[in-house]
Amino acid sequence: MAPSTMRAVVLKGDFEVAVEDRPYPKIQKPTDAILKVTSTALCGSDLHFYRGHLKCPPDFICGHEFVGTIEEKGDEVSNFNVGDKVVVPFFTSCQACYYCVRGQASRCSKGELFGNSVPANTISGGQAEYVRVPLANTTLVKTPKDIPEEMLVLMADIFPTGYFAASRFLKNLPQRDRDEFTTAVIGCGPVGICAITCALTMIKTVYAIDSVPERLAEAEKIGAIPINLNDNPAEKIKEASGGRGADVVIEAVGHADAFMLAFDMIRPWGQISSIGVHTEQLPLNGLLCYGKNVTMAFGRCPVRSVFEDALEVLVKEQKKVAFLCGKTMSLEDAPQAYKDFEARKVHKIVFKMPGENVGGAVADKV
Secondary structure, rough: OOOEEEEEEEEEEOOEEEEEEEOOOOOOOOOOOOEEEEEEEEHHHHHHHHHHOOOOOOOOOOOOEEEEEEEEOOOOOOOOOOOOOOEEEEEEEOOOOOHHHHHHHHOOOOEEOOOOOOOOOOOOOOOOOEEEEOOOHHHHHEEOOOOHHHHHHHHHHHHHHHHHHHHHHHOOHHHHHHHHHEEEEOOOHHHHHHHHHOOOOOOOOEEEEOOOOHHHHHHOOOEEEEHHHHHHHHHHHHOOOOOOOOOEEEEEOHHHHHHHHHHHHEEEEEEEEEEOOOOOOOOOOOHHHHHHEEEEOOOOOOOOHHHHHHHHHHHHHHHHHHHHOOOEEEHHHHHHHHHHHHHHOOOEEEEOOOOOOOOOOOOHHH
16 A cells, blocks of 8 residues: 655755655556655756756755656556566656657657756656656666666666767767777766766777866776866867867866866867756857867757667676765765765765665675
8 A cells, every 4th residue: 555655855945955754646647657766866967956056946856866666557557567676767758759769858848857956847856765757658667687776876867978978979980080089078076987987988098187186086997097177188188189189078067167178178170078067158159169160069868768778888887887876875864965965075875765774885786
């Protein structure tokens, strides 16, 4: 029998979340499923509303990275059974609209975003004991084998996002370019680490740029060449590339300064892949854009469209990113977890439901 209430993380205001009792979600359409969440995570995107950079209605349930077990399902959910363990991409998708059939599921005409701050097309998030999943038949993915559950939360957002950032300009390069191209990743947070990991499966040379020495050290461990943000990275990249600049820059920060650094270090005819969530105007100069012949790509990752390709990379490279999910906490400790995450004291935090054991090292499971 379903409970009447559940515990959930809700936003109360800038720099404030609370764990409160909320009503158990109900199936509203025959395409819905109710998921019992087993693991959910904190993502860098959550900090945009936590810090107040994106204004949103108060008291919404946070979180868009979660996995769990199907508790109930609507009559039109035929691909899954009650009890199935599933991963949930952060944006639902119908797999039939103009965008979905073109591999652009992040703009599905029926899609909704879990637990985020944009009022339109947003639904309650997964930092809760239960969550309603619309379009369940075409959004959910059965839990793959051979990956610890705590790492599977990466597949809800940041690992496919890192794959998307790298693959749109680096996938299927001719061997000459794989050997000669210079790629730079600006921002070595969790998304940047995933982008570096994916890029290194496609190209030989990847530079990692950040101002935090610990993050640079982790990027170096997985094969990137570190450059401190304070050491004139644009000049160093140009020196390393015969004066040209980077062939591809992945901008994983979402700040105007980071993007303009990417523009400064990109070579003529180069390509910028921006996956940061920008909340301010970019001071681009049209004449400079024209003069560089630069190609720029922005936007939300179409997780459901790239899921299988990204998962294939994660299965092979999971040891490199296991450290990202090394910290688990109870959902009840979410207020402190948000503070620690915002202060960069941890790479990422995976929440377990109240009463479950926490603190296990994911790296020991891969």
